[in-house]
Amino acid sequence: MSSIHELATLTSKGQITLPKSIRQALGVDTGGKVAFELRGGEVVVTRAEFEHEDPAIGAFLGLLEADIRAGRHLQSLPDDLVRAMLANAGHAVNLDEEIDGEVAL
Structure with a gap:
């Protein structure tokens, strides 16, 4: 090298x-x-x-990502959420980024 x-x-x-x-x-x-x-x-x-610290959660997130990319199992979600998920699939996420607007738990 x-x-x-x-x-x-x-x-x-x-x-x-x-x-x-x-x-x-x-x-x-x-x-x-x-x-x-x-x-x-x-x-x-x-x-x-x-790799996610919890293998079960990591595997679930992997399956969820594959479904989102393929557009499967999204029929029961609101259309605007589906569009946002598909638009952001494969994009880097900054977990330290500030959240705009109010958050309710």
Whole structure:
């Protein structure tokens, strides 16, 4: 493997953008996961495969995603929710993003 040297700038929120050459070398794209490991004074970045902590929930979410992508089992849901789910299938989700509007539990 050839050596790649790139620089990235840390934002005020502690975020960086992985340079394109690094993303390509790791084989990650939008929504891809990377893992960070601190070894001595160095940080090693590797591609990570995301698995839900609970295998049953992970399997359920996988089946649900496949159904959403295929458009199956969505007849009983409101049309606007179905459209939003289909429009967002395959899009990265930022769980730290602020929620607009009110939330009722």
